[in-house]
Amino acid sequence: MKITEKGLVLKEVKLRESDRILTLLTAGHGVISASARGSLRPGNKLFSASGLFCYSEFVLHEGKTMYTVDEASPIEVFFGLRQSLEAVSLAAYIADIVQILSPTGAEAEKLLRLALNSLHMLSLEKRSPAFVKAVFELRALAESGYLPNLLACGNCGKYEEATFFFDAGQGTLLCGSCAGEAEKTPNLNAAALSALRHIALADDARLFNFELGPESLALLARATEQYLLFHLDYPPKTLAFLKTVL
Ligand SMILES: [Zn+2]
The missing domain is CATH 1.20.1440.120 (Recombination protein O, C-terminal domain)
Known part of the structure; x- marks a missing residue:
């Protein structure tokens, strides 16, 4: 089955002389792997669109273990x-x-x-x-x-103060005064x-x-x-x- 998806190249692994295995982030299929055969050969039609951090439109077909790139055209290469x-x-x-x-x-x-x-x-x-x-x-x-939860101090509900303590594990806040009482450093x-x-x-x-x-x-x-x-x-x-x- 063929699909057309826009994808960002997150990773490229060189395989043999001129092939690459790409890891793509796509909106419709999440993170997928795709083999881009011959894409490292200069002048290959996939060359410019399948480089690392390229955002391209890919035509892919589904294989047993991964997709294969049939066509690719660059949208943004972030030069x-x-x-x-x-x-x-x-x-x-x-x-x-x-x-x-x-x-x-x-x-x-x-x-x-x-x-x-x-x-x-x-x-x-x-x-x-x-x-x-x-x-x-x-x-x-x-x-x-x-x-x-960044709305307010988790203890007293205060929204604004000069300093706060952010608990990265809990994802919660304590205002400066409550942090002092809890022996936390803002x-x-x-x-x-x-x-x-x-x-x-x-x-x-x-x-x-x-x-x-x-x-x-x-x-x-x-x-x-x-x-x-x-x-x-x-x-x-x-x-x-x-x-x-x-
Ligand atoms: Zn507080």
């Missing part, structure tokens, strides 16, 4: 990613997380949109890699059914908390539309990474390297 080690390392991390979450159904469509928007921001250098990383980490989990300031709330709840179109100073971004980054690592079955292999370049 700018190759210009920066930080950007390409973060793209690899994003691809890694998508494969760990391995979304299906409506979640696959949401995660595909998030991944494409994140790569777009990186490729055009519209936001810093550290900023995109934090947004992706929290939003990917929120879209996968792990929305933290790990968010007001700006970092408002960024967390924005990332969890904003529309796709406005997701990256906020600004954050370096100190607040560092607090946000720590919170989103802890929350992500707590909820994944295993840590992304690409994280250690990413940390050496960011």
Whole structure:
């Protein structure tokens, strides 16, 4: 059976002289494997559309163990990613997380949109890699059914205060005063908390539309990474390297 699907290339594994096995994130079929025969031969019709981090339209047919790519045409190749080690390392991390979450159904469509928007921001250098990383980490989990409870202090219900404690394991908040009573050290300031709330709840179109100073971004980054690592079955292999370049 043949299917036509738009997909983002999350991974490519070279096979023999000129073949590649691709891992694709698609809206309709989630994460799938597809063999792209001959795609490493220069001039091959699949060459440009089946490279790593390409977003392309694929015509696939279903085989016993995986799909085979019959045709592919590039939609967006995110050329700018190759210009920066930080950007390409973060793209690899994003691809890694998508494969760990391995979304299906409506979640696959949401995660595909998030991944494409994140790569777009990186490729055009519209936001810093550290900023995109934090947004992706929290939003990917929120879209996968792990929305933290960021509304107010879980103890007294306070919505605003100078500092808050975010419990990454529970996905809950304590205001500065309640954190003090519980002997927890606050790990968010007001700006970092408002960024967390924005990332969890904003529309796709406005997701990256906020600004954050370096100190607040560092607090946000720590919170989103802890929350992500707590909820994944295993840590992304690409994280250690990413940390050496960011
Ligand atoms: Zn409180």
